[in-house]
Amino acid sequence: MKKLIFQLAVMLLIMAAIWAFFTQIDFVKILRPQQKLEQGEKKLGELLLNVYKMQSERIDDPLNDAYLNSILEPLFDANDIDPQSISIYILRSDAVNAFALPGRNVVLLSGLIDFVDGPEELIAIIAHEIAHLEADHVMRKLRREIGITALLSLVSGNYNLDLMREIASLIATNSYSRVLENEADKLALDYMYAAEIDPMALVKVFMLFAESFGSVPQQLQWISTHPQSVDRADRLEMLLAAKPSKSYRTFDRQEWKQFKTRLQAFNP
């Protein structure tokens, strides 16, 4: 028995030594796995975005983009998020929905912007989608639901339009797991709190969706992809109550109205 334990100990020591030896090699620098993953995600994001653009017209208005950038600037600044790394697209659709895409893209449907009451609520939704991106929820969901092999074949150019449509639909209409949604909720709340943007706006969004659900269920896609709204609003209120109170910045309502008017009137 002593011999057995001795040999086991020596074997484990040798394995540890080999492992320690190999850790001296900077594999991450040589193989650059993160950069390769990001490139693949970016390509997948572009492919999916093209599918959405085929289905819905993009509202590409520099004035609207400038407005979005201005209201999101505090959020990015306060949370050390590079605004250049995130692309936000507005697509014309009656559906009330927003979703994050691989490659750090966020898609807002114009129906959602029409639906929310103010810029804080729009920021809250965008913050929630950015939280999904920052926590790598989008790719984790795709890897789980589509599979790594399928994703690799997609980014290597081996794909068909039907499959891309299927994935696009999966992203737009399927919810994340409850754990991931809670994580994104909490992150979004923290982002807003740090940026001095009233985090209650996120609570209001969930309440607004919960109240409106049933009146226009076909169009309220965001609620179907973000279930248990009342529970989540309650949870967020509890999280917020635990934070020290502070004053929050205000946003110009006139600019918000102009933004919405420009969206409705946009004609390429």
Place this chain on the structure above:
Amino acid sequence: MSNSLYTIKVNEHDAEKASNSYLMSMVAIMAGLGLPLFNLIATFIFYMANRKESYYVRWHCTQALLSQLLLVLTNGVGFAWLMSILFGGNVFNNHFFAYLAMLLAINLTEFIATIITAIKTRKGGHIEWWFLGALTHLLVQAPQPDQEETFVA
């Protein structure tokens, strides 16, 4: 590996069986089943089929099975680590790649050792692997001195 513990009287039939126990993992690889789990299943089936054979055969079937079990465990850790990166919150880092490199070294060593042991046992020789040999002695009941099979130190 050690081959100096016993002088064993081994007949042709036993030598072939013992050698085949090591070859089972090779057969699984050659059949295109490169996953260690299939090698483990193959050696386990062979072990079950030969557990009533002579001490020499049982001993080597057990050592072959344990070697595959060790591989499955070490490779399983690497697989679980990879899954935690792809589906969990972990990221690729040097520790992970170092572990993969270590796995490659272990698998390669095991592969070479398996070939050498299969050749040696086919000739009636006896090779005990480090740690696994001692563990096999613990698990496989040695025959009584009055039994037909004898071991000469």
